[in-house]
Amino acid sequence: xxxxxxxxxxxxxxxxRDTNPETDTIGVVNFSVEGYDAGLVAAYLSAEHGVGLxxxxxxxxxxxxxxxxxxxxxxxxxxxxxxxEDAERLLAGIRALRSNGLGWDYVVDAGRWVPANDFRTYxxxxxxxxxxAGAAPCIDD
Numbered sequence: 311x312x313x314x315x316x317x318x319x320x321x322x323x324x325x326x327r328d329t330n331p332e333t334d335t336i337g338v339v340n341f342s343v344e345g346y347d348a349g350l351v352a353a354y355l356s357a358e359h360g361v362g363l364x365x366x367x368x369x370x371x372x373x374x375x376x377x378x379x380x381x382x383x384x385x386x387x388x389x390x391x392x393x394x395e396d397a398e399r400l401l402a403g404i405r406a407l408r409s410n411g412l413g414w415d416y417v418v419d420a421g422r423w424v425p426a427n428d429f430r431t432y433x434x435x436x437x438x439x440x441x442x443a444g445a446a447p448c449i450d451d
Contacts, residue, residue: 361402
């Protein structure tokens with residue numbers, strides 16, 4: 311994802327170089343944000359920007375250790391239902407993090423980063439449970 315590589319303090323991680331970046335790409339990008347734990351970035355993007363990412367080691371512990379990321383990294387996946395606006399919201403959220411920092415306070419709960427004092431309304435089908443990493447709908451009441 312070219313836009314990620316242009317944000318200061320963001321590293322896109324690759325195992326192999328694409329032979330032709332115009333055609334030999336897939337809809338998955340692995341990256342890290344300098345100075346931030348991957349889980350905290352995932353919780354921030356979810357809670358403050360409505361962007362869902364995976365964070366962690368992705369069953370590739372030795373590889374991430376070799377890449378210098380023993381605590382994990384972030385993975386954004388784009389598929390058939392993804393829109394350009396989704397990618398733009400991801401990039402805008404990371405730019406905001408790099409320029410302004412976190413907008414909310416976060417704590418580790420049940421081993422996951424979550425917003426502290428999260429007062430958003432959760433629907434009955436997505437209750438606020440420990441360790442959900444800020445995964446509430448982006449609804450401000």
